[in-house]
Amino acid sequence: MKFKTILIILILNVPLYGQSIFEDALSTDSEEGATDQNAYELNGYLRGALYGGKESNRDRAQVKSQYAEVALKLRIKKGNYGDGYTEIRYRNLRGYNSNITEVELREAYIKAYIGHFDFHVGQQIVVWGRADGFNPTDNICPKDMLVYSPNEDDRRLGNFLFRSFYNMHPLRWEFIWVPLYVPSVMPTANIIPMIPGMQNVYFGSSVDIITDRDFIGAIKLSIELPSFDGSVSYFNGFNPMPGLRTVFVDPSGSLMNVDPTAYRLHILGMDFSTVAWGNTGIRGEFAYRIPEEDPDSYTYIPYSDLQYTVGLDKGIGTVYSLIVQYIGRYVPDFTELTFPVFPADSTQIPVHEITLKNRMIARQQDRISHSISFRSAWSLMYETLDLELMGLYDFTTEELFVRPKISYDIADDLTVTAGADIYAGPDDTLFGSIDSVLSALFLELKASF
Amino acid sequence: MKRILSLTITILVLCTSHTLMAQDKMTAREIVDNSYETTKLAGAEATSTMTIMDSKGRERVRKIAMVTKLFDGGETEKKLVRFLAPADVKGTGLLTFDYEVEDDDMWLYMPALRKTRRIVSSEKAKSFMGSEFSYADMTPPNLDDFGYNILSEIEVNGTLCWEIEIIPNDEDIADENGFSKKISYIGKEDFVIRKAVYYDLDETLLKELTVHEFRLLDPENMKYRPVNMEMVNIQNDRKSFLVVNNIQFNPDVKDEYFTTRYLERE
Numbered sequence: 001m002k003f004k005t006i007l008i009i010l011i012l013n014v015p016l017y018g019q020s021i022f023e024d025a026l027s028t029d030s031e032e033g034a035t036d037q038n039a040y041e042l043n044g045y046l047r048g049a050l051y052g053g054k055e056s057n058r059d060r061a062q063v064k065s066q067y068a069e070v071a072l073k074l075r076i077k078k079g080n081y082g083d084g085y086t087e088i089r090y091r092n093l094r095g096y097n098s099n100i101t102e103v104e105l106r107e108a109y110i111k112a113y114i115g116h117f118d119f120h121v122g123q124q125i126v127v128w129g130r131a132d133g134f135n136p137t138d139n140i141c142p143k144d145m146l147v148y149s150p151n152e153d154d155r156r157l158g159n160f161l162f163r164s165f166y167n168m169h170p171l172r173w174e175f176i177w178v179p180l181y182v183p184s185v186m187p188t189a190n191i192i193p194m195i196p197g198m199q200n201v202y203f204g205s206s207v208d209i210i211t212d213r214d215f216i217g218a219i220k221l222s223i224e225l226p227s228f229d230g231s232v233s234y235f236n237g238f239n240p241m242p243g244l245r246t247v248f249v250d251p252s253g254s255l256m257n258v259d260p261t262a263y264r265l266h267i268l269g270m271d272f273s274t275v276a277w278g279n280t281g282i283r284g285e286f287a288y289r290i291p292e293e294d295p296d297s298y299t300y301i302p303y304s305d306l307q308y309t310v311g312l313d314k315g316i317g318t319v320y321s322l323i324v325q326y327i328g329r330y331v332p333d334f335t336e337l338t339f340p341v342f343p344a345d346s347t348q349i350p351v352h353e354i355t356l357k358n359r360m361i362a363r364q365q366d367r368i369s370h371s372i373s374f375r376s377a378w379s380l381m382y383e384t385l386d387l388e389l390m391g392l393y394d395f396t397t398e399e400l401f402v403r404p405k406i407s408y409d410i411a412d413d414l415t416v417t418a419g420a421d422i423y424a425g426p427d428d429t430l431f432g433s434i435d436s437v438l439s440a441l442f443l444e445l446k447a448s449f
Numbered sequence: 450m451k452r453i454l455s456l457t458i459t460i461l462v463l464c465t466s467h468t469l470m471a472q473d474k475m476t477a478r479e480i481v482d483n484s485y486e487t488t489k490l491a492g493a494e495a496t497s498t499m500t501i502m503d504s505k506g507r508e509r510v511r512k513i514a515m516v517t518k519l520f521d522g523g524e525t526e527k528k529l530v531r532f533l534a535p536a537d538v539k540g541t542g543l544l545t546f547d548y549e550v551e552d553d554d555m556w557l558y559m560p561a562l563r564k565t566r567r568i569v570s571s572e573k574a575k576s577f578m579g580s581e582f583s584y585a586d587m588t589p590p591n592l593d594d595f596g597y598n599i600l601s602e603i604e605v606n607g608t609l610c611w612e613i614e615i616i617p618n619d620e621d622i623a624d625e626n627g628f629s630k631k632i633s634y635i636g637k638e639d640f641v642i643r644k645a646v647y648y649d650l651d652e653t654l655l656k657e658l659t660v661h662e663f664r665l666l667d668p669e670n671m672k673y674r675p676v677n678m679e680m681v682n683i684q685n686d687r688k689s690f691l692v693v694n695n696i697q698f699n700p701d702v703k704d705e706y707f708t709t710r711y712l713e714r715e
Contacts, residue, residue: 129564153561
């Protein structure tokens with residue numbers, strides 16, 4: 001009975017007072033304030049983007065993607081009680097040798113604030129992790145790395161999920177339940193191996209799920225103190241990026257079927273951010289990933305590994321900021337793969353090649369790997385001209401990614417952005433494989449409203 | 450009855466003259482300290498419009514909603530700022546714990562990042578929202594970082610003011626705040642700042658602040674807030690106007706505003 005009473009008090013701890021100037025301004029999008037509890041706001045943007053680069057295997061320029069897109073973002077506010085949000089994008093896109101006109105329901109969810117609880121239900125994008133850009137704990141929602149966009153957020157994909165928080169400041173519990181798994185999009189055309197003697201490799205178009213449980217669950221406990229933020233988390237679900245499963249290899253060795261296959265894993269995560277020496281930010285993020293199945297029995301299952309990102313960020317002068325991060329990975333059970341020089345049968349070499357590709361996708365090409373990332377940014381001309389150079393270099397695989405970007409606000413809400421995505425690396429690496437598809441120069445013009 | 454009235458008047462005159470005499474004996478630092486104290490509201494909510502005009506008269510407009518509250522006996526001011534316009538920054542929120550001596554703690558929520566980031570607050574000289582105002586102009590400084598001199602008494606728009614020279618104690622503090630010297634004009638009766646003139650790190654006149662209007666929000670404690678300010682950059686002819694559209698003294702501002710939970714509510 002006592003427990004029930006406490007539960008009712010917790011749930012019914014709804015603010016009963018009227019809204020303040022501050023909340024009115026947020027609810028009504030008006031600096032004058034208002035009292036309408038059922039306010040809504042409609043925002044969005046129009047943009048056109050062009051991506052051009054070198055044609056694969058030919059020294060010729062090529063338009064890789066061009067698109068015109070309109071996004072409508074509708075938010076319905078219910079004062080202190082919650083809100084509803086949806087973002088719909090309509091685009092006409094020419095890319096990957098096709099012309100597509102499509103509507104995308106990027107997000108559509110409801111938030112409810114009930115006392116110490118917050119509930120978010122619907123199609124939404126969840127981002128975890130305090131590191132900059134390279135987040136080993138960020139595994140809730142899938143990504144599409146084939147999207148051409150100057151904005152990193154455009155590569156994130158939404159999924160239907162239930163997300164709830166229990167707030168007891170400075171602690172905050174977060175619970176996530178994803179009923180149905182949605183995989184990340186793989187750059188399949190480029191990572192399917194060119195296997196010696198193999199004439200046809202058929203790649204499955206949908207992702208197999210070899211389990212009777214296809215939900216994802218996650219829990220996180222955060223602490224938010226004035227001088228320190230941090231969290232510990234546990235994830236039980238599918239890795240967003242599936243592995244490659246060899247379904248069939250023709251005994252003659254000339255034909256094989258490969259299906260993208262999702263695998264379950266458990267991830268213990270931790271992250272933090274703080275400020276040291278008065279003016280330097282320190283961030284860290286760690287994830288220990290443990291697949292459910294035995295990696296020695298299935299080629300698409302990676303080994304358990306420990307991933308870690310530690311970084312510093314600092315503002316220098318009034319216009320410049322720099323973030324530098326060390327990104328590492330340790331695979332305790334790593335074993336070198338040996339090429340079957342004298343294969344017992346014709347299927348051994350294709351299976352070996354697929355295993356190599358799986359290690360490339362899971363970024364387990366060595367026992368210990370080291371990378372460094374940086375983001376160097378200048379905000380000039382009273383924050384109307386932004387220059388940014390970001391990059392990643394993997395010392396282990398010698399892969400490199402660099403993105404120089406320049407944005408200029410022609411007027412409020414009218415921005416032109418130009419830059420380049422440059423991927424490079426040896427042929428047997430991920431960046432080396434996707435270089436010919438994703439390396440490109442870009443130009444975007446965007447008007448927001 | 451007449452004796453009582455006469456006694457009362459005498460006491461009032463004595464008190465007033467004593468106060469004025471006390472004010473005349475104040476040091477420059479005490480005046481500046483009092484000036485910052487007059488702006489310290491126990492709690493307030495406001496919406497503001499910043500209009501930025503370049504030398505060719507082209508305008509950019511930013512709108513914000515802000516809520517502040519004093520904690521720790523007035524030693525910490527917590528502030529939540531939400532950007533309302535332009536559309537491409539709408540929803541961005543900034544949570545600041547402004548300490549008297551220590552460096553501030555700051556968190557930024559950007560809808561495009563979908564998460565709150567702790568940010569470093571060292572560069573107070575940075576432009577505030579692309580305007581002529583800097584972050585240093587928007588937050589009370591650490592008084593120990595500066596030296597103070599009373600230069601004269603001068604009338605500014607009909608109000609008798611102290612003219613006070615404020616000089617950073619060393620080059621690092623000057624760099625951090627973006628000026629080598631500042632002259633503030635502080636009302637003798639109310640300690641409200643009417644005007645300020647800034648000199649850049651080469652000691653050349655940089656910008657001039659004019660407070661066109663201020664409002665007494667907490668009469669009991671004599672607390673004011675400027676509600677219409679103009680900052681003119683003398684070197685490049687840019688102007689920024691910060692107008693408070695709506696402001697309310699509210700010592701009962703909810704503590705929960707000053708959490709990342711609230712920061713993330715767009």
